[in-house]
Amino acid sequence: IAAEINAAMFGETARRLDEAEKWLTHLKKSPASGTGEVPNLNQSLNYDDLKIQELLALSEEAGETLPEQLTLIEPEALQDFAENQTENLATITIDTRATYHFVVHEKWQQPLQKYLLATYQSCMEILSQMQVEINEIAQRRLLLKRQEVAADFDERLRHALDRIPDLREQLTLEQKRKNEALQDIVQQINSVLNTAAIADRSVRVLSKTYTASARKGLRRLVDQFRNKTGSLVYNYGNLLNTPKDLTRIQSESEYDAVGLPEDTHYQLKRFVESLTPKPEVLARLPFFYKQLFIGKAAPTADTLVGREAELRRAIEFWTSPNPDEHAFLVLGAPLAGKSFFADAAARHSKTETIVKIHPPVNGTESIADFNKILQKQLRPLTKGAPTLKNLPDGTVLIFEDLELWWTRSRPDGKVIKHIVNLVETHKNRLFFLLNCNEYAYRIMEGQGLFEWLNAPKIYLSPFDRDDLKRLLLSRHASSGLSLRFKGKNLEDHAPQHIQKLMDRFTRASNGLVGVALHHWLSRVVDYQGNSVEIAPPPPIAFPPVEDRELLVVLAQFVIHKHLDAGKLKMLFAYRERITAELIIRKLHTDGVILDTMGSTYELNPLVLPALLTRARELGLI
CATH class of the missing domain: 1.10.10.10 (Winged helix-like DNA-binding domain superfamily/Winged helix DNA-binding domain)
Known part of the structure; x- marks a missing residue:
């Protein structure tokens, strides 16, 4: 396990840091020349999970070689024999296999999973820090003609290169800590391999002679351990274990032949693999082409396709004399394009001052955190204290992803109520766009969090086939690359064949624009000579998971x-x-x-x- 994790986690992290350093160094020497594709350090690290699962399965199978019961001399009796040489030695009989499985869960499988998770998180955290630096540099490189951007670009480049030795040192320290953690697991296992510890952890203790009162105490002990063992199996069994025979099965037909029920996670993994693009093709696609579909570009008249009616309604709100229409909610399903639309709507207001308030990536329900983020965004725009009352009249504030300021299990929604209060207090001279996941919004509304908000709503409904066709083909056309389908240029196909292709993308994405853009890239099957070959998405249905x-x-x-x-x-x-x-x-x-x-x-x-x-x-x- 140590060898696998050192290579797949720490070794791969070190290799990606080397790749980042090489890219940054080349960019420093020649900022205006091409530097190749921007390194994708955030791609998930993967160790050989099958190997780990086989080891876990072996540890389970090992218990089956033990006798069902084992009679041991009680530790106290053994000590008494050493001191007094007594002939009668009290013994205990334990349920060997049940005890073994309990110890395996408590001292081996559970700590191992903690170790694997902590290792993954440590390495990805290091890579994420460098990825943020690289993404900022890549964006600024496109604007180098502006002098103020050039100065900032050079400073960020120096800072990123200076960070790499620190991150390498952090990685080395983490590797040392994690190797020590693995040794601790081994020591913990050894610590329970003695009579006293086994007797203490035994799931069923059957003493040869005991009184009635002792019998009741032992029964309570038996119930306690049985309950704990059952809890462990319920919580972790389905997550930790691949069916034993599954590790030896190479194809779906072999799997079906075994006659076992499909493991939940095997079904999910197979489902995801059926949708995942070919990595070798995706790697050959130009960076700018991928950015057209999944990048964070600002909206323009050409890229805001399919939302013309919603945009006209937003513009009506900007020009309305009614202050209640100076704030509105943008609602839609995940990846319906809420942030993109809100940005476009704000750009059609009369103001040049637009403030975006993003929640932390992992969300927060703290008003103190909210105020800190708000003040940071307002400070460059206000004279005096960074508060809403000091903003210029007509400023547009976009509150992104309201669902990340809230948690379903805490219906008090303090931050949401605070935002509602700010909107109602200042919408007579400021404009507000609040975008929110429609499924979260329904729950928040049921909890009464928007009771005092007087604001209209704009729903972003799913795209139909024609709008999705306009969007996908316009994004592709802006790349300047040709597009092929079934070996021919797309324009050489009959209109009904193109419509069928777009029907497939519409059904696969449920009309969600963000999903459709990801699907487009996932269905690129070839890229050669400035020509992109596309294939339709397969029919997609969620696997029949019963969990x-x-x-x-x-x-x-x-x-x-x-x-x-x-x-x-x-x-x-x-x-x-x-x-x-x-x-x-x-x-x-x-x-x-x-x-x-x-x-x-x-x-x-x-x-x-x-x-x-x-x-x-x-x-x-």
């Missing part, structure tokens, strides 16, 4: 956008954080969720439409 609790967990990702182990633990009132961490790690290994900042996760966009359909059928959203 209702797991589906409820996934529904919370739909509602809250981002979750970490701490928030998941709070939502489900798990007694231990490790329960939430193991659920997240397994879903991440399956590819259903993706990490955004090392320990915070979001749904894979390609999975979202099928999950929304299944969650709505079950009444989970």
Whole structure:
């Protein structure tokens, strides 16, 4: 395990830091020349999970070689024999296999999963720090003609290069700590391999001679350990264990031949793999082409396609004499384009002062955190204290992702109520756009968090086929590359064939614009000679997963956008954080969720439409 983790986690992290340093060094020497594709350090680290699962399965199988019961001399009797040479030695008989499995869960599998999760998070946190620096530099490189940007570009470049030795030192220290943690697990296992510890942890103790009162005490002990063992199996068994025979099966037909029920996570992993693009093709695509579809470009008249009616309504609000229309909610499903639309709507206002208030990636319900973020954004724009009353008249404030200022299990919603109060106090001279996930909004509204908000709503409904066609083909056309489908240029196909192709993209994405843009890239099957070959998405249906609790967990990702182990633990009132961490790690290994900042996760966009359909059928959203 140590060898696998050192290579796949720490070794790969070191290699990516080397790649970042090489890219930055080349950029420093020749800022105006091409530097190749921007390094993607945030791509998930992956160790050989099958190897780890095989080791866990071996540890389970080892217990089956033990006798069902084992008779041991009681530790006190053994000590008494050493001192007094007594002939009668009291013994205890234990349920060997049940005790073994309990110890394996408590001292081996559970600590190992904590170790693996902590290692992954440490390495991804280091890479995320450098990725943020690189992304900022890559964006500023496009604007080098402006003098103030050039100075900032040079400073950021120097800072990023200076950070790499610090991150390498941090990585070395983390590797040392994690290797020590693994040795601690081994020592903990050894510490329980003695008679006293085994007797203490025995799931069923059967003493040869005991009194009636002792019998009652032993029964209580038996019940206590049985309950704990049952809890461990319930919480971790489905997450930790691959079916024994599954590790030896190489194809779906072999799997079906075994006659075993499909493992939940095997179903999810296979589902995600069916949607995932070919990495070798995606790697060949130019960086600018990928940015056209999943980059963070500002909206223009050409790129804001399919939202013309909604935009006209927003402009009516800007010009309305009624202050109640100077604030409005932008509602829609995840990846419906809420942030993009809000940005476009703000640019059509009469003001040049636009302030965007982004919540932390992992969310917060603290008013103090909210005020700190708000003041940071206002400070460059205000004379005096950074407060809303000191902003110029007509300033537009965009509050992004309201769901990240709230948690479903805490209905008081202090930050949401605080935002509502700010809007109602200042909308007579300022403008406000509040964008929110529609599924979270319904719950917040039911909790009474918007009771005092007088503001109209703009719903971003799913795109139809024609709007999605205009969007996808206009994005592609702006690249200057040619487009091929089934071996021919797209324009050489009959109109009905193009319509069928776009029907497939519409069905696969459920009309969600953000999903459709990700699907487009995932369906690029070839790129050669400035020509992109596209294929239609396959029919997509969420696998028939029967684990209702797991589906409820996934529904919370739909509602809250981002979750970490701490928030998941709070939502489900798990007694231990490790329960939430193991659920997240397994879903991440399956590819259903993706990490955004090392320990915070979001749904894979390609999975979202099928999950929304299944969650709505079950009444989970």
